[in-house]
Amino acid sequence: MLRGMPAPVVDFDTQPFWDGVASEKLLVPHCKACGTGRWPPGPVCDKCWSTETEWKNTVGPGRLYSWVVTTHATHPALTSQVPYVVVLVEFDDKVRILGNLVNWDGETLVDGQELHVVFEEREDGTKIYNFRT
Amino acid sequence: MTLRNRAAIAGVGQTLYSKNSGKTELRLACEAILAALSDAGLTPDDVDGLVRFDMDNIDDTALTSHLGFRNLGWMSQTGYGGTGGNAVIAHAAAAIAGGLAKVVVCFRALNERSGVRYGQAKQATSAGGVLAFQNPWGMLTPAHKFAHFARRHMVEFGTTSRQFGEVAVALRRHASRNPLAMMQKPISLEDHQASRMIADPLRLFDCCIESDGACAIVVTSAEHAKDLKQPRVLIAGAAQGSGSRAQGIVFRDDLARPESTHTAADVYRMAGLGPQDVDAVMIYDHFTPFVIMSLEAYGFCPVGEGGRFVEGGRIHFDGELPVNTHGGNHSEAYIHGLPHVVEATRQLRGTSTSQVNNAEVVLSCSSVAQLSAAVLLTKG
Structure with a gap:
């Protein structure tokens, strides 16, 4: 872990992801409508433009x-x-x-x-x- | 409707390029703009349009306060970063073709070496948006990001560090012939290979320099340019492009293949020209691998073959396809790509210090990883 680096800012689009990290889970956002995974977390699916997100644990x-x-x-x-x-x-x-x-x-x-x-x-x-x- | 040959470059100007200008960016901007207007035989009173880089610290109001610009009407700005060098020309040409302005000044001024250095990380305590997924892991500067593109090109196509070196050697050779250039001492392939690693696979001599200075270009109608002081340089085509995820660029689908193929297709279509017509290319060279990837994107060789293409002196000014005959960001100065358009203009006027014989068509293009922009210029 690098020391002295900027801390990630948590916002409404990324809160579920960072909540997952706090409990040692990598919850990657996927589009609920078309299933496409996206990174970094954002408000909209860039394939079908749905704003419905499912947070899938990625192990x-x-x-x-x-x-x-x-x-x-x-x-x-x-x-x-x-x-x-x-x-x-x-x-x-x-x-x-x-x-x-x-x-x-x-x-x-x-x-x-x-x-x-x-x-x-x-x-x-x-x-x-x-x-x- | 097309922009083809509707507008022309009538004047170019620049300040001295240095590590420490000892001048404000405002002063640098004014000097470069006055030099470009004087080159064209015009004054600030003739200017009715202005295009700036959105990253420039000098805004329209500052220039009107100090240069007068009593007739300024149309104003625009463009991003992102190094694409601006060609994008500003596209905006100016569009304004002239659309009747919004008659004489447009484009400029870029920055104390990037003595002031805020792009190669040094900002000492921020937090990172938001896409940076929240990059900065905490020490991906802080342009070299850190763009090295991933170089890596994938090496992995997928077998491109080598020595081939990046071929680019560095050519650019430095051109700079060694250019009195304006900041880095004039020639380098060999061995020098490149011996230069220290910055962000492996990028070595020191794969990275562009950091500079203080300014540069300006005057664009007017093709008709008006005929009556001005210099031989006109026609803007045959201009294009801008993006591709997806232009912000978190390392998260793009494919780091080995260029995103600017749409820009290339657009600029060639508008001009009615193709890569086979181009006599010299000015490529935004923030890092040497991007010269290789741009040569692929703009159709000078198939994707994946750029590494072999640059071998054997092909991109030297006396080679088959001269690239960055001024020395580029790598060795002349880093003024965000605008000097590339200045050099393209010089080539078409026949006044480059590494002049290409019978240069009639020059492509200036920028960035294959973020936004992209390109202009095709021809001898008036």
């Missing part, structure tokens, strides 16, 4: 879609935390969620490899989701 594992290893700190809080890996992880419903790979030890990452969801505590005591190999 994974997901598959690695993209990864970036940041070596250059662009924020004072990150100076002692580089390198860190940001991954995009794809789940069965095609939704891709971004997080850090918490147990990266410098090994080569491979497109499509399985990653598991983990939950950690932020400095402020709130929960946040991440990924591990």
Whole structure:
């Protein structure tokens, strides 16, 4: 878990998701009308424009879609935390969620490899989701 | 109805580009606008239209307060970010074709190196909207985002860091011939490969520079441009595009394939031209992989083959398809893509420092990952 990063702002569109994270669940919004998963959470389905949302628990594992290893700190809080890996992880419903790979030890990452969801505590005591190999 | 050849670029101007201008952005904007008007043989009293970047700190009212602009009538602005460089020209051409204005000034002014640096993260304590799903994990700057596009291009098509390096070497070579450029020391492929990682797969020499400076362009009707000081440069086509999820761009469906194919189709259709007609291309080069992806999006090679396409000097000014003959955001200056239109104009006037022989059609295009915009310019 990266320290000193901005805290996510919870709003009416994302409250159910963050409530899920607080109880260590990844509740991904899906359209009630057409079933399409969407990410990040938002008020409308961008496929059929329904505003009816169903929050589905996503347990994974997901598959690695993209990864970036940041070596250059662009924020004072990150100076002692580089390198860190940001991954995009794809789940069965095609939704891709971004997080850090918490147990990266410098090994080569491979497109499509399985990653598991983990939950950690932020400095402020709130929960946040991440990924591990 | 079409914009084709209804409007023309009549004047271009810029300030010095530097790491620390020692001037306000307002002063930079005024200097660039006066230079562009003088280039065209016009004064602020001739201006009746103004297009700004929505990210610019200088607004219309500030310019009217300091430059006069006694006849200013029509005003517009465009986003997002680097697409503005071409989008402002599209707006200006539309205003002229629609009879809303006769002489339109487009500008961009920023102290982006000495002031707020895009390459440094804002030290915010919270992140809302789409940023709530990016920033807490340290995805804070443009390099962090755009590196994911580079990664997918590498994964899906086998594109290599050395091929990104081919782009960097070409752009720096062009800058080394351009006295305005901030980075004039040539680099080799080995220099590129030895440059430090910023956000793997992006190295330092894959990233554009940060700059202070301003740039301005005067657009008028094709008829009026005939009577002005410089050889006119016709705006044969102009287009803007978006694609879905232009905000949380790393959540797009496909990071390896360009979103700007619609913009490309629109600009070519309007101009009645195709990639085979283009003599040089100015590409918004915030990061080197986007030169490769733009070459694919705008039809210069099939999707996935851009990496091989840029090898062997093909995109050098003396190669088959010259790209960014001024050095681009990478090595000339980062003024949000407007200098690309200035350079396209120079090529068509025959005054580039890396002049392409018999340049008659130049494409300037921007961004394949957020919004996109493009203009096709031809020798008047």
